[in-house]
Amino acid sequence: GNSVTQMxxxxxxxxxxxxxxxxxxxxxxxxxxxxxxxxPGEGLQLLxxxxxxxxxxxxxxxEATYRKETTSFHxxxxxxxxxxxxxxxxxxxPPLGTDKLIFGTGTRLQxxx
Amino acid sequence: DGGITQSPKYLFRKEGQNVTxxxxxxxxxxxxxWYRQDPGQGLRLIYYSQIVNDFxxxxxxxxxxxxxxxxxxxxxxxxxxxxxxxxxxxCASSPGRGEKLFFGSGxxxxxx
Numbered sequence: 001g002n003s004v005t006q007m008x009x010x011x012x013x014x015x016x017x018x019x020x021x022x023x024x025x026x027x028x029x030x031x032x033x034x035x036x037x038x039x040p041g042e043g044l045q046l047l048x049x050x051x052x053x054x055x056x057x058x059x060x061x062x063e064a065t066y067r068k069e070t071t072s073f074h075x076x077x078x079x080x081x082x083x084x085x086x087x088x089x090x091x092x093x094p095p096l097g098t099d100k101l102i103f104g105t106g107t108r109l110q111x112x113x
Numbered sequence: 114d115g116g117i118t119q120s121p122k123y124l125f126r127k128e129g130q131n132v133t134x135x136x137x138x139x140x141x142x143x144x145x146x147w148y149r150q151d152p153g154q155g156l157r158l159i160y161y162s163q164i165v166n167d168f169x170x171x172x173x174x175x176x177x178x179x180x181x182x183x184x185x186x187x188x189x190x191x192x193x194x195x196x197x198x199x200x201x202x203x204c205a206s207s208p209g210r211g212e213k214l215f216f217g218s219g220x221x222x223x224x225x
Contacts, residue, residue: 034213043117043203043216044156089155100146100171101214105155 002027002094006104009087013080013111021075021107023064023090031092033057033066033073034101038087047075047088080111116140119204119217125225126191126198134189134220136204143207145187146214149173150201159202162187191222199223 007022025031032051036044048057053068062077073090090104117138126132138145144163148156158171162181176195181187187206191198201221205214 036214041219043119043205043218044214045216046213049213100158100161103148103156105153 002031002092002102004090004092004102004104006088006090006107009106009108011107011109013109015082015111015113016079017111019075019077019080019084019109021088021090021109023073023075023104025071025073025090025092027071027092027094029095030068031095033064034091034093035062035064035073035075036089036091036103038089038106040086044089080109082111082113085109085111117204117206117215117217119202119220122218122220124220124222126222127225129193131190131192132198132222134191134202134204134222136187136189136217138185138187138206138215140206140208140215141184142215143184143209145181146205146207147171147177147179147187147189148203148205150203150219156203159189 003026005024034049035047037047038044048059050057050066053066056065064073064075087106087108089106091101120135146161147159150156157173159177160179162168165184168179168181178190201219203219204217207214
């Protein structure tokens with residue numbers, strides 16, 4: 001079946017450190033891949049997406065590249081800020097069937113000054 | 114402003130009581146979704162609707178019910194059959210397949 005696996009958190013970093021949050025997926029064919037972010041007490045917001053292999057999604061300094069060969073969509077940022085502290089969810093939409101999103105378990109990021 | 118509105122933000126349920134969570138969107142989206150969020154478990158799909166007057170069960174539909182009588186509204190009822198209802202509930206909508214989801218700000222349901 002279709003699934004998403006994320007690295008367990010929390011990820012704790014100092015401000016301006018480099019961030020990587022790993023995400024791998026299992027799906028038949030070519031799913032669309034997403035990263036969502038959830039700030040405390042709020043719903044999720046789309047951070048970036050990629051719809052085909054080798055696509056790079058980017059937004060607010062975050063990037064993720066759709067790697068078909070490794071079935072991965074790792075999230076990176078070169079220099080994190082305290083305001084980036086949140087929970088990050090990797091997700092996919094299967095290429096066939098319904099358009100429901102399948103989420104990973106989320107990774108909490110804590111950035112300290 | 115266009116968006117999704119969930120209410121109330123906090124809700125308390127007594128033993129044996131049914132409660133209804135509201136979700137309204139003015140984005141003219143066809144598809145709407147209800148997710149449950151528990152700590153450390155990510156989001157799990159309860160119900161979804163791709164068009165008015167039609168909806169499908171998600172992965173954890175037992176103890177919940179929904180209706181979709183209007184395009185803009187997708188209320189979720191947590192029935193007394195749901196024995197562990199304490200969670201954060203998120204409603205979302207989407208303009209179409211493969212498109213991003215727009216989320217509401219959530220409702221925290223707790224049991225008294």
